[in-house]
Amino acid sequence: MNAPCIKLDYSTHGKGEYIKSNWGCVVFRKWKQHRLQRKINQSTRPSTHSFEELLKTCRLSSDFEIYQLSKNSPITLYYYASVIKPEILHDEILPALQQVNQLSLEELRQAISIENNEIIEAVEDLMDGLMRGSVIIHSTQTPKQFLLVPAEHIENRSVSLPEVEFSVVGPKEAFVEPLQTNLNLIRKRIPIPELVVKEYTIGDLSKSKTAILYLHGIANEQVVHTLTQRITDIQFDQIVDSSFVAQLIADDSNSVFPQLIDTERPDRVASLLAEGKVAVILDGSPHALTGPTSFVEFFSAFEDYFLPWPIASIFRLIRLFAILFSVLSTALYVAVLTYHYEMIPTTLLNTLVSSRSGIPFPPVFEALILELVIELLREAGARLPAKIGQTIGIVGGIVIGTAAVDAGLTSNILLIIVALTGLASFTTPIYQMGNTIRLIRFPFILAAQWLGFLGVAACFALFLSHLLALTSLGHPYLVPIYPLRVADLKDSFFRLPFRLQTKRPQSIRAQKQNRFNKPNEKNHLIQPDIEE
Structure with a gap:
């Protein structure tokens, strides 16, 4: 019987590396075969071995240009017209070549006043520069050398406001494509x-x-x-x-x-x-x-650092509560109405009975329908143009919700709960985590229908065990909770004042732990304006 395969720590080894036990490891052998096959594919990948083969391939494109200075000139230019800037070609390169068209490539390189122009011999580097917007200058006097002159034409958009992580206070710059x-x-x-x-x-x-x-x-x-x-x-x-x-x-x-x-x-x-x-x-x-x-960092908005620490801490706690509410509220509603209705107070039970009277569907089917409707409205609003998407989301939600209650297909209480869960899922500052919260609600609903509160607890334990085993670049995903880092709690569920955050997070294991020296609190004493 083969021994189990041992997986190495990601912090010291690459992703997916395994070591073989004393009796061999099936996973290790498959991994080695995969790496060997990948090397074979790379070695058999077609490549350009000569400049003539490169020209033969480039001539298949109609935007590839070959320009010779004159009939008897030894200098020829090769470039893609769609990726170069014509002003650089006509104002910088061609005038310099027409003045010194009988010089060597080294003298031509010095005559062209463009940075990063270089003489190369490797065809692979030549092909890479050509596709990135460079002009190849070739002279018959040096057939194996080529002068590569950058003339890239880049269309950029200006730096604009953040669209996903917008903040009321703080900087208003966002990344762009270049x-x-x-x-x-x-x-x-x-x-x-x-x-x-x-x-x-x-x-x-x-x-x-x-x-x-x-x-x-x-x-x-x-x-x-x-x-x-x-x-x-x-x-x-x-x-x-x-x-x-x-x-x-x-x-x-x-x-x-x-x-x-x-x-x-x-x-x-x-x-x-x-x-x-x-x-x-x-x-x-x-x-x-x-x-x-870490998991907690996904619920920390960068705007928290622009606000006083008590307000920022309260906002973080509100976000965490909103996420728990978004994941568990619909599942708890299904579990209570299916298995644990004795937990409902009498006054609230009368309201629930009256709201569900005449509804032909069980609570789980009713909850799944409303959750899917919310997801359909969200996807439709995201894919449509901005102005139309907002209208569809608001009007569609009101019309469909009102019509569903009036038609007796769902209860108004569940409609309120589902609407609040959808609203709470938008509190995550990081968009990717918001998508995850939207997805994991459905396993909790199905588990609540299966075993009630026990199913919700089992599903929660399953996700918790997954988070405990998860890592990010080799570091535990649930720090500072597991493993416990008390010092890192200063900026996790709540944010303490900056003067108390003198050290970098321990979980990162930075080479330099101290961020700054603790300020002298005596310098912050308020001096009275009125002399005694």
């Missing part, structure tokens, strides 16, 4: 050389640029190594958005709970980097990924 713009938004908030940016290219077809950000001397080196290894090990053809990366590098890709925070606020990313966390930014995506994270 990677360099997003890096600028972060660097101007952390203007120190310790902010390290490492760029990689992922995606066999998209060739998407990805940047890993962390603070040298503060971030945990194991976390940086783990994240770097997972980014470089990504095998996917097209990476369109950062959500692709979040799914590909997650500790448990089968979990419904997000394991990295997806944010569009550069101020939030800068704050998390200062705590010792790491961030991932993808070119073409207006969102950044940060980690490692």
Whole structure:
């Protein structure tokens, strides 16, 4: 009999790495076969070996241009007209070539006043630069060397307001699609050389640029190594958005709970980097990924740090209560009416009986119908244009709810409960966690119909055991609850004053724990204005 397979800690090893026991491990052998097959596929992947083959492939596109300076000129230009900026070609490159068209490539490179132009020989680098908006300058005098001149044409939108994580107070800047713009938004908030940016290219077809950000001397080196290894090990053809990366590098890709925070606020990313966390930014995506994270952090709005700490703490507790209400209220309603109706007070029981009189459906079927109607209205409002979507959501909810009660298909009490659960699910500051809360309500409703309160408790224990086993970049998902970190409770369920948060979270294991020295409270004494 084979011994069980041992899974290594994510904090020190890559994702999905296994070691073999003394008698062998089936999972390990399958994993090794998968890695070997992937290497074979990579080795058999077609590639361009010569410049002639590259030209043969590029000529298939009608936007590929070949331009020769003159009939007897040894210099030829190759470029894609759809990805270069014509002003750079006509104002910078061509005038310089016409003046010095008999010089070598090195002298041409110095004559063209454009940064990052270089002479290369590798066809793979040549192809990558050509597809990213560079102009290839080739001279027959040096047939194996090529001058690559950047002339990329980029269409960008300006920095705008956050749409998902909007706040009344605080900065009003949000990430945009270009990677360099997003890096600028972060660097101007952390203007120190310790902010390290490492760029990689992922995606066999998209060739998407990805940047890993962390603070040298503060971030945990194991976390940086783990994240770097997972980014470089990504095998996917097209990476369109950062959500692709979040799914590909997650500790448990089968979990419904997000394991990295997806944010569009550069101020939030800068704050998390200062705590010792790491961030991932993808070119073409207006969102950044940060980690490692915890379950409690998804209910912490960044606006909490702009408010006095007592108000921010109350708002956080309200959000947590709203999430529990959103998940459990409909399930408890089904459990009480199906198994535990003796718990209902007599005055409330008369109201429930009168509201459910004449309804032909059992409570669970009635609850599922209303929950599905709420989800249909939410999806319809999200997919329609903004002005029409708001109208459909409000008018549709009022009309359908009133008609369902008048027709005797549902009770007005359950309609109120379902509407409140839908409203409470919107209190999550992170959109991905809101989707999770919407989904996990249905298992609780079915468990309540199956075993009543016992089913709700069993479903809650199942989700709790899953959260206990879940990790984010190798760090426990339920910190500071499990394992217990008393010092990290200062900024979890509630937020204490800044003067008490002198240390970074212990769960991150940052290299530098102290954030700042505790201020001298004597300097804050109020001096009387009236002299005695």
